[in-house]
Amino acid sequence: MIAQTPAPPYYAVIFTNVLSEPSKAYQEMAKLMENLVKDQDGYLGHESARDGLGITVSYWRDVEAINQWKHQSEHLLAQKLGREQWYQSFKTRICRVEREYGFGSENT
Amino acid sequence: MIAQTPAPPYYAVIFTNVLSEPSKAYQEMAKLMENLVKDQDGYLGHESARDGLGITVSYWRDVEAINQWKHQSEHLLAQKLGREQWYQSFKTRICRVEREYGFGSENT
Numbered sequence: 348m349i350a351q352t353p354a355p356p357y358y359a360v361i362f363t364n365v366l367s368e369p370s371k372a373y374q375e376m377a378k379l380m381e382n383l384v385k386d387q388d389g390y391l392g393h394e395s396a397r398d399g400l401g402i403t404v405s406y407w408r409d410v411e412a413i414n415q416w417k418h419q420s421e422h423l424l425a426q427k428l429g430r431e432q433w434y435q436s437f438k439t440r441i442c443r444v445e446r447e448y449g450f451g452s453e454n455t
Numbered sequence: 456m457i458a459q460t461p462a463p464p465y466y467a468v469i470f471t472n473v474l475s476e477p478s479k480a481y482q483e484m485a486k487l488m489e490n491l492v493k494d495q496d497g498y499l500g501h502e503s504a505r506d507g508l509g510i511t512v513s514y515w516r517d518v519e520a521i522n523q524w525k526h527q528s529e530h531l532l533a534q535k536l537g538r539e540q541w542y543q544s545f546k547t548r549i550c551r552v553e554r555e556y557g558f559g560s561e562n563t
Contacts, residue, residue, distance in 0.1 A: 348508065349471050349546050359550050361467060361512055363457050363502050365559070394471050396504040400456065402512065404469055436559025438457050442467050442550035451473070451544025 350392030358407040364437035373433045458500030466515040472545035481541045
């Protein structure tokens, strides 16, 4: 689903990744993180797709909210396991959303 | 593949979309656009994934380069067909990449 975000400016974290191999533990952790992130202060929504390359974009009110999520305790464990076991490579980009436009029913 | 981008700041265009239905014409246009964009001044790379939701993130030197690509003539036709025929909905977000970090072999 396309995330319903407020008018800019707000922030986006683009997380692009390649998995080492499919793993049930990874999928369970991903689901846990998805549930946890929704309660984070300043979280605005996220979008996710994978076909070989995985792309998850999460949206945030400000940089402070991003930093709080980065240091959330279960998320720290997920990041550690990600580096040690699940990801062959990843890149995280922190961006300020300056402008947006859209089209269609899923889009407000 | 994870895009090999220079040190920030640079720009990202996050294009999130839902297709109305799979279409050969759409796939051919997507391939054409992928070939064309590589020759655009200021283009730095892109990443793409689809499983239901499609996410394409393209990276750019600056806002001027993004605007030039938005108004490139074949790309204007693709945008028109996209709105009229291919996309059920989409959202385009223009972002300034401020910070990044990564991990793994695909990552410099």
